[in-house]
Amino acid sequence: MDKRYSKYIRPFAIFSDLLLLNVLMHFLIFEKGLMTDATKDFRFLFVANVGWLVISYILDLYKIYRFTRIVIIMRGLSNQIVIFFLLISSLYSWSYLLLNKEGIINFFIVLSLLLFFMRFLTFYGLRNYRMYGGNYRNIIIVGYEENSKLLYKFFNQRPEFGYQFKGFFSDKYENNKVLKGGIKDIKNFVLDNEIDEIYCTVEELDSIELKALIDFAENNLKIIKFIPDSKGVFGRDLKLQYYDFMPILALRENPFEDSVQKWVKRIFDLIFSSLVIVFVLSWLIPVLGLLIKRESKGPVFFKQKRSGLDNADFYVYKFRSMGVNKDADAQQATKNDPRVTKIGRFLRSTSIDELPQFINVFKGEMSVVGPRPHMLSHTDYYSKIIDKFMVRHIVKPGITGLAQVRGFRGETETVAQMRARARVDRFYIENWSMLLDSKIIAQTFVNAVKGEEKAY
DSSP states (O other): OOGGGGGGHHHHHHHHHHHHHHHHHIIIIITTTSOOOHHHHHHHHHHHHHHHHHHHHHHTTTOOOTTOOHHHHHHHHHHHHHHHHHHHHHHSOHHHHHHTHHHHHHHHHHHHHHHHHHHHHHHHHHHHHHHTTOSOEEEEEEOOSHHHHHHHHHHHHOGGGOEEEEEEEOSSOTTOTTEEEOGGGHHHHHHHTTOOEEEEETTTSOHHHHHHHHHHHHHTTOEEEEEOOTTSGGGSOEEEEEETTEEEEEEOOOGGGSHHHHHHHHHHHHHHHHHHIIIIIHHHHHHHHHHHHHHSSSOSEEEEEEEOGGGOEEEEEEEOOBOOOTTTTTOOOOTTOTTBOHHHHHHHHTTGGGTTHHHHHHHTSOEEESSOOOBHHHHHHHHHHSTTGGGGGGSOOEEEOHHHHTTOOSOOOSHHHHHHHHHHHHHHHHTOOHHHHHHHHHHHHHHHHHOOTTOO
C-alpha cells in the first residue's frame, strides 16, 4: 500500500463492514428460515444496510485518522453496535425478536466480535505497515520553537504513525544547520519533494506570511496544520463553536455535563454498588466487624471528611484498619505505619478496606471510578501550590481511578507526585468513557489480586 492509496482505506472499511453485515444476515437469519417471507427479507436487508450507514454517518464512525487512539475507535464502534441494535429492536416487535431470539442474538454477538477483531487487525496491521515505511506522509515543520522540536521528536520516535519528517524551515535561526531553509524556500521545497503536510508554528509567521502559506497549501492541495503557541493557550483541547458565522474557540466541555453521559454513569454506579452491597457487604460487614473489634477498641467503620463534587465535604466510609488515633485526619498511612492493625494490614493490602465506599456510591456522593477524594487538609494545601489542582473536583470522586491504576496510589511523598496524580486525573475527566471506566475497574481488580507495592 503506497501513500497514494490512503484515500481508499475509509471506503474499504465501509465496504468490508457492510459485506460482513450482509453475509451474517444471510447465514444467521435468512438461511435459518427466521424470515420466510421474501418481502420481509428484503425489508430487513434494506433497513439494516441503510440504518448502519445513517448511524455511522451521524456518529462519524469512519472518521478515523492515523493518530486516532484505539480506545476512541472501539468506543465509536461500541456506540454504533448499540444504536444499531436499538434501531432493529424498534422496527420489529419484541415478541417477534424473542420468537427468533436465537438467530438475532447470534447475529449480534458474531457481528460484534468480528467487527472488534477487524478493527484491531486493521489498526495494528496499518501501524506495523507504516513502521516499515508504507502508507507514509511526507511532512515539514515551519518554525524551530520548543513545541515544534517536541513535534519533531514525536515524528522521529513514533514511526508507526507513518510520518516522514523532511526538515525545519525558519527565518529566526538562519545559521542553524538543522534548517532546510527559510520561509521563502518552503513553496519550492514542498512541490519538489512531494510534501503532504505542513506543520506551522503560530509564532513563526506574521499575518501576511501566514495567509500566503495557507493560500499556497490550499491551492496545491497540501494539508496545513498549526502548532500551539508557547504560552500554552492553544495547547488546550479546544472546541470550535459557531455564533452565526463567527467561529469561537472554547475550552473542551466537561463530558459529565452531558445529561445522557451523566445518567449512564449514574445508572452504572447504582447497579454496581447495589450488587456489591447486597452480595458482598451484607455478609462481609458482620464478619469483618467481629475481627476488627476483637483486635482493637473502636468502631467497625472509619469515617472521614473528604473533598467531593464541587469541593463539597462528605463523609467517606472505610473498614477501620488502624487503632483509633488523633492523627487520622491529617496524616496519610506510611510504609510500616505502627497505627495499622494486623487485620488492617490485610484489609489495606487487598483494598477490602475501601469496600464500604460503595455505600457512598449508592448515596450519590461518589462514583465507582473517578479521582480519589483527598482529606480536606490536603485539598487546601495542594490547591495553593499546584496549578489546576481543583479541576479534579468538577466530577464525583471515585473508589478507584486512572491515577491509582497508573501507580499513583496511596502516600504521596512529594509535591511532584501529587502534581502527576492531578495531571492524570485531568486526563481522565477530559477523556472519560464507559470503556475507560471498564478498563480501570478490571485493572483495579487485577492489582488487588496481585498486590500493590504502595497498598499499605
